[in-house]
Amino acid sequence: MDQQARLSRRYSRYAVGLLAALATLHTLDRTLISILIEQIKAEFHLSDSEIGLLTGVLFSIFFVSAAIPFGQVASQGHRPRLLGGALALWTSATMLCGAAMNIWHLLAARIGVAVGEAGFQPNCHSLLADYVEPLRRPAALAVVGAGSSAGVMIGMIGGGYLGELVGWRWTFAIFGGCGLPLVLLAVLTLREPRREGARGTTLEPGIPLRSGLRLLAKSRPFVFIVTSATLGAFVTWSIAMWKSAMLMRSFGIGSAETGVWLGLGVGLASIFAMLLGGWLSSRFKDYRRVMLVPTFGWLCATPLFVVAILMPWCDPLAARIGRLASSSNLAGPLQLLAASRGVERHASKLVAGGPSQCPRARGVVGPHQPCWTT
Numbered sequence: 001m002d003q004q005a006r007l008s009r010r011y012s013r014y015a016v017g018l019l020a021a022l023a024t025l026h027t028l029d030r031t032l033i034s035i036l037i038e039q040i041k042a043e044f045h046l047s048d049s050e051i052g053l054l055t056g057v058l059f060s061i062f063f064v065s066a067a068i069p070f071g072q073v074a075s076q077g078h079r080p081r082l083l084g085g086a087l088a089l090w091t092s093a094t095m096l097c098g099a100a101m102n103i104w105h106l107l108a109a110r111i112g113v114a115v116g117e118a119g120f121q122p123n124c125h126s127l128l129a130d131y132v133e134p135l136r137r138p139a140a141l142a143v144v145g146a147g148s149s150a151g152v153m154i155g156m157i158g159g160g161y162l163g164e165l166v167g168w169r170w171t172f173a174i175f176g177g178c179g180l181p182l183v184l185l186a187v188l189t190l191r192e193p194r195r196e197g198a199r200g201t202t203l204e205p206g207i208p209l210r211s212g213l214r215l216l217a218k219s220r221p222f223v224f225i226v227t228s229a230t231l232g233a234f235v236t237w238s239i240a241m242w243k244s245a246m247l248m249r250s251f252g253i254g255s256a257e258t259g260v261w262l263g264l265g266v267g268l269a270s271i272f273a274m275l276l277g278g279w280l281s282s283r284f285k286d287y288r289r290v291m292l293v294p295t296f297g298w299l300c301a302t303p304l305f306v307v308a309i310l311m312p313w314c315d316p317l318a319a320r321i322g323r324l325a326s327s328s329n330l331a332g333p334l335q336l337l338a339a340s341r342g343v344e345r346h347a348s349k350l351v352a353g354g355p356s357q358c359p360r361a362r363g364v365v366g367p368h369q370p371c372w373t374t
Helices: 002-035 037-044 048-074 079-097 103-118 120-131 134-166 168-178 180-189 209-217 220-240 243-251 255-283 287-310 316-326 331-340
Strands: none
Touching: 002 037, 002 048, 002 079, 002 103, 002 120, 002 134, 002 168, 002 180, 002 243, 002 255, 037 048, 037 103, 037 168, 037 243, 048 079, 048 103, 048 120, 079 103, 079 120, 079 168, 079 180, 103 120, 120 134, 134 168, 134 255, 168 180, 209 220, 243 255, 255 287
16 A cells, blocks of 8 residues: 555656646747747738737637636546647647748637647646645645746747747747657556545536536635636736837847846746745645735735836846746736635636636737837
């Protein structure tokens, strides 16, 4: 029994590590376009509004529209295979972004990325709930969240350098191709675990969509978590697609240098915040106090974020310092709270797929530059 328990723990660590690697690709392929916006805009002669629709509104609409059906299927089907299929779809679509000959081709490829990535979080969170015992779930979700933050860092730094070295088309092809080997790992090595209830009881696979939504709507903590995550995502992802263009236009720097500033600032801060949030969340016995973690983070980040954007004397270093402090991915502690309470187990078709990726009109009017010109 002890050896079996050790093997089980060892496998759960492997599964969490692989899911973290998939989360890295999940965020990388979604945000890669942000560091390549200026090159794409110049080649296709696009306006900022068209870029905003491409990277924001239309992407979000298809992402959210596919997330809930993916979650419903995940509650009934073989989750590792579904995860592998979603990964194959979004990595292939990322590669096709580099083959686009016009804006419509690029839009079609981005829709493929959105639909494929919508299948990641429902399956990932549902698997984590069954791979990891409740007391270790906050730490497990923190590791996966840190993987997502690593994806931002790798995409910004690597995408910036490759964009200048080989162009935006080959950059999409290279990063998209990196995910294909992981498709086999996900399908062949991830096991379909026994589905567990909140008290360790075995669940029958599948829960009716309407029943699940009614159950979630009656949970005040869940409603507050969704609302908070939605508002937070509106702010953080609105700037995420335009921060690269803002720095390049404001300071006359290339994509490689921009990627370094953004990758190190946003990536390292988010990784640290995710791991710290998971550690702090696991320390609280009263789950209500877990909400102190994101509350404190937002109170600290908001003024620093405003200063970083608006200060007229800022240079790239000052902007990065302020942005580093404000870039902590504070949706992470909210997801940790959901995991700690066992909410995400029943909410995978809405929490894991949707609230932090709600439809949002980010970047439609392009980046606003009140004071960066000299």
